[in-house]
Amino acid sequence: MTSALQLSGERFAAVYYIRAEGPTQAEARARAICLEQTVEFPEPLIPEAAIRRQIVGEIADLQAADQGVYRAVIRYPLEVAGDELTQLINVLFGNVSIQPGVRLMDFTLSPGLFRRYRGPRFGIAGLRERLGVHQRPLLCTAIKPMGLSPAQLADLAYRLALGGIDLIKDDHGLADQPFCRFDERVQRCAEAVSRANRETGQQALYLPNVTGPFADISRRAHLARGAGAGGLLFCPGLAGLDSMRSLADDDTLALPILSHPAFQGSLAVSPEAGLSHRVLFGLLNRLAGADAAIFPHFGGRFAYAEADCRDIVRGCTQAMAPEGTAAENGAAGASGMAPIFPVPAGGMRLDRIDELVRFYGRDCMLLIGGDLHAHGDDLAGSCRRFRDLAEAAVSH
Amino acid sequence: MTSALQLSGERFAAVYYIRAEGPTQAEARARAICLEQTVEFPEPLIPEAAIRRQIVGEIADLQAADQGVYRAVIRYPLEVAGDELTQLINVLFGNVSIQPGVRLMDFTLSPGLFRRYRGPRFGIAGLRERLGVHQRPLLCTAIKPMGLSPAQLADLAYRLALGGIDLIKDDHGLADQPFCRFDERVQRCAEAVSRANRETGQQALYLPNVTGPFADISRRAHLARGAGAGGLLFCPGLAGLDSMRSLADDDTLALPILSHPAFQGSLAVSPEAGLSHRVLFGLLNRLAGADAAIFPHFGGRFAYAEADCRDIVRGCTQAMAPEGTAAENGAAGASGMAPIFPVPAGGMRLDRIDELVRFYGRDCMLLIGGDLHAHGDDLAGSCRRFRDLAEAAVSH
Numbered sequence: 001m002t003s004a005l006q007l008s009g010e011r012f013a014a015v016y017y018i019r020a021e022g023p024t025q026a027e028a029r030a031r032a033i034c035l036e037q038t039v040e041f042p043e044p045l046i047p048e049a050a051i052r053r054q055i056v057g058e059i060a061d062l063q064a065a066d067q068g069v070y071r072a073v074i075r076y077p078l079e080v081a082g083d084e085l086t087q088l089i090n091v092l093f094g095n096v097s098i099q100p101g102v103r104l105m106d107f108t109l110s111p112g113l114f115r116r117y118r119g120p121r122f123g124i125a126g127l128r129e130r131l132g133v134h135q136r137p138l139l140c141t142a143i144k145p146m147g148l149s150p151a152q153l154a155d156l157a158y159r160l161a162l163g164g165i166d167l168i169k170d171d172h173g174l175a176d177q178p179f180c181r182f183d184e185r186v187q188r189c190a191e192a193v194s195r196a197n198r199e200t201g202q203q204a205l206y207l208p209n210v211t212g213p214f215a216d217i218s219r220r221a222h223l224a225r226g227a228g229a230g231g232l233l234f235c236p237g238l239a240g241l242d243s244m245r246s247l248a249d250d251d252t253l254a255l256p257i258l259s260h261p262a263f264q265g266s267l268a269v270s271p272e273a274g275l276s277h278r279v280l281f282g283l284l285n286r287l288a289g290a291d292a293a294i295f296p297h298f299g300g301r302f303a304y305a306e307a308d309c310r311d312i313v314r315g316c317t318q319a320m321a322p323e324g325t326a327a328e329n330g331a332a333g334a335s336g337m338a339p340i341f342p343v344p345a346g347g348m349r350l351d352r353i354d355e356l357v358r359f360y361g362r363d364c365m366l367l368i369g370g371d372l373h374a375h376g377d378d379l380a381g382s383c384r385r386f387r388d389l390a391e392a393a394v395s396h
Numbered sequence: 397m398t399s400a401l402q403l404s405g406e407r408f409a410a411v412y413y414i415r416a417e418g419p420t421q422a423e424a425r426a427r428a429i430c431l432e433q434t435v436e437f438p439e440p441l442i443p444e445a446a447i448r449r450q451i452v453g454e455i456a457d458l459q460a461a462d463q464g465v466y467r468a469v470i471r472y473p474l475e476v477a478g479d480e481l482t483q484l485i486n487v488l489f490g491n492v493s494i495q496p497g498v499r500l501m502d503f504t505l506s507p508g509l510f511r512r513y514r515g516p517r518f519g520i521a522g523l524r525e526r527l528g529v530h531q532r533p534l535l536c537t538a539i540k541p542m543g544l545s546p547a548q549l550a551d552l553a554y555r556l557a558l559g560g561i562d563l564i565k566d567d568h569g570l571a572d573q574p575f576c577r578f579d580e581r582v583q584r585c586a587e588a589v590s591r592a593n594r595e596t597g598q599q600a601l602y603l604p605n606v607t608g609p610f611a612d613i614s615r616r617a618h619l620a621r622g623a624g625a626g627g628l629l630f631c632p633g634l635a636g637l638d639s640m641r642s643l644a645d646d647d648t649l650a651l652p653i654l655s656h657p658a659f660q661g662s663l664a665v666s667p668e669a670g671l672s673h674r675v676l677f678g679l680l681n682r683l684a685g686a687d688a689a690i691f692p693h694f695g696g697r698f699a700y701a702e703a704d705c706r707d708i709v710r711g712c713t714q715a716m717a718p719e720g721t722a723a724e725n726g727a728a729g730a731s732g733m734a735p736i737f738p739v740p741a742g743g744m745r746l747d748r749i750d751e752l753v754r755f756y757g758r759d760c761m762l763l764i765g766g767d768l769h770a771h772g773d774d775l776a777g778s779c780r781r782f783r784d785l786a787e788a789a790v791s792h
Contacts, residue, residue: 004545005543005545005575007575032697037569038541038542038569039540039541039542039543039569040538040540040541040542040567040568040569040765040766041540041541041765041766041769042766042769042770045766045769045770046541047541047544048543048544050543051541051542051543051544054543055541055542055543079573079574079575080542080569080573082571082572082573082574083572084571084572084608084609084612085609086571086607086608086609086631086634086635087569087571087572087573087607087608087634089634089659090568090569090571090607090631090634090658090659091569093659094568094569094631094633094634094658094659095568095658095661096661097633097657097658097659097660097661097662098657098660098661098692098698098700098742099661099697099698099699100665100699142436144435144436144437145434145435145436145437145442145443145447145451146434146435146436146447146451146476147401147435147444147446147447147450147451148443148444148447149400149401171436172436172486172490172491173433173434173435173436173476173483173486173487173490175478175480175482175483175486176478176479176480176483177475177476177478177483178475178478179401179403179475211482211483211486212480212482212483213480213481213482213638213642214610214613214636214638214639214641214642215642217610235482235486235490237490237493238482238483238485238486238490238636238638239482239636239638240610240634240635240636240639242609242610242634242635243610243636243639245610246609246610246611261493261494262486262490262491262493263485263486263489263490263493264493264494265491265492265493265494265495265669266493266662266663266664266665266666266669266670266671267662267663268662269496269662269666269669269670270662270665270666270669273661273662273665273666274662274665275662296494301428301495302494302495303495303496304494346494369436369437370436370437370438370441373437373438373441374438374441
């Protein structure tokens with residue numbers, strides 16, 4: 001019995017850094033990845049030439065990148081990734097995640113992959129349009145601390161919206177706890193932000209955290225939309241990237257999604273393993289439909305490096321378009337997957353806004369949490385100061 | 397407006413290794429974790445004493461563990477974790493995953509947590525019962541390589557079942573590709589294994605890979621059960637731990653679950669960050685309902701250390717029971733969360749079975765893939781040899 005395997009020949013590329021002691025070992029390791037991520041079978045035992053030719057990954061390029069590190073470009077058949085994000089991620093980095101000394105640095109979209117993923121529904125342009133804010137960074141904060149009641153959080157949300165914050169999100173630790181039930185919190189906070197919007201004429205968005213049990217994610221998201229929430233907060237590290245994609249692709253929701261990095265940090269922590277910051281916080285978030293990606297800005301309490309943050313910006317904004325098209329080269333007006341907002345966070349303060357805007361430019365979302373509460377009781381006043389500082393920063 | 401926060405006072409413990417230059421810094425870092433994982437708010441700004449007292453984590457113990465490393469036991473309120481696995485994981489390691497020099501080593505179940513999680517439905521005892529195999533390690537293999545048609549894979553599954561393999565799983569790269577659709581593959585393979593079982597009088601199980609798109613996981617699992625599959629393969633790193641829990645807890649499925657580590661490796665790779673092997677492959681898999689956990693045995697192509705594998709065994713089998721009960725001390729007959737099979741894998745060969753059984757004892761599942769195909773065309777013969785070697789290894 002032989003198969004009638006006949007694939008399209010279309011392949012997409014993944015870029016790895018591989019630790020190796022020399023070009024021979026680098027080539028052997030790259031070749032091992034080609035097998036590991038596809039057939040996971042000893043090469044001599046592959047039963048059909050068609051499988052060896054059509055299924056196994058191919059080394060498209062292999063270069064020394066640094067002392068003891070090689071950069072390998074491996075091309076995988078489109079069909080191996082199927083139509084599913086889980087399997088695409090499996091091909092990119094499933095089993096090799098268990099091997100030391102291999103890091104996924106980047107990947108590209110072939111035309112077939114590009115067609116399978118809708119990507120961000122809003123992205124930078126769509127979210128600006130929705131908020132009517134075109135010139136300055138977007139302003140974001142969280143309602144917290146955990147332990148406040150739904151009524152107290154709603155009061156907070158109301159005052160933050162009055163103060164002119166664009167996006168008011170749940171703290172990512174607010175789930176469905178007995179002391180603060182999801183349904184009541186979301187109803188109250190959405191109502192509070194709507195009330196503030198009626199008073200200000202602005203259109204602040206409330207984004208509840210819909211990370212939750214597998215069978216309740218969609219219900220929570222739809223309850224949020226019904227209550228008037230203007231977006232969703234989601235932690236793909238806790239509940240899965242494809243869960244986020246399912247929310248992003250749901251036309252009956254059609255809400256902007258802010259991705260939170262909880263539990264994802266370890267995936268990027270070793271420079272010799274895991275995923276590059278670009279892939280983890282940028283490319284995968286976009287592929288899974290996030291419109292903005294939260295990550296720790298350098299110099300905060302999370303100690304990311306400046307280079308990591310630059311890499312994240314590239315992942316949020318680099319061209320994601322079919323290879324070889326005008327859009328891949330970033331041509332204006334050409335169609336690719338929308339760029340999304342980088343959201344530097346992690347103990348950011350009002351006195352760092354200038355520095356943040358110098359680094360990220362205007363197309364970022366500034367997330368300031370605790371520090372809005374550190375300047376006395378006039379919360380709305382602190383919010384106005386936040387906005388003034390952001391506006392001033394772009395006019396420098 | 398003040399809250400009427402009134403929590404039970406019940407707390408569960410997480411054990412971290414924290415990098416610090418001395419006891420003062422260690423204490424400060426541990427205290428920072430207590431805040432980060434709960435209120436995520438500057439301590440002086442917490443608006444109510446009740447929140448500071450009832451919500452924030454508490455340092456229960458802090459000791460020097462190694463040069464520059466401290467072991468901190470932090471106790472979190474039960475209610476902060478809510479009733480959801482996603483939030484429990486968020487409390488244990490959500491934001492601190494982004495901080496370097498913090499590793500989650502272990503955690504314990506308080507009575508309230510224990511009640512909320514059903515854990516493995518089968519575990520070691522239940523799976524042995526189901527298979528009628530009580531004395532020797534269980535035998536597992538995968539149908540592969542990717543690229544074979546459903547009919548070819550079914551033929552393979554048939555011969556493996558005839559040869560006496562206990563658990564025949566999909567290769568974890570088999571998803572729902574155009575060259576091998578999930579529905580057809582699962583129907584054919586389940587039928588083939590049933591046919592072999594009728595011939596041999598044994599009860600080999602076929603475990604299809606139901607990792608897939610968020611909205612299709614449950615459908616695939618139910619299709620598998622309807623077709624006669626005897627278990628499920630799942631990759632929680634790709635589709636989320638809570639997705640696996642939802643399959644394990646589904647009484648209309650009631651199938652054993654084999655957890656595959658794809659994409660999870662980076663979570664444990666740095667000894668100074670991420671999760672211990674025990675937590676990642678043992679405790680979390682059990683909490684999420686897996687009955688067996690695949691991981692790379694040391695000395696294979698994945699280069700895990702012997703100590704890592706011992707730690708995984710502990711995670712698969714250590715007591716998971718309410719603190720302070722007889723079951724926590726492993727008392728016979730006392731009720732805790734079932735221990736599960738460690739499944740050492742990653743390029744294992746028939747000639748290593750003796751070594752594997754010496755290391756893991758009889759309560760392990762031996763997973764041999766490619767090597768079953770490396771000894772000539774008589775696949776059933778290689779399977780019988782696999783079984784003979786496993787039986788002989790426990791009688792030494």
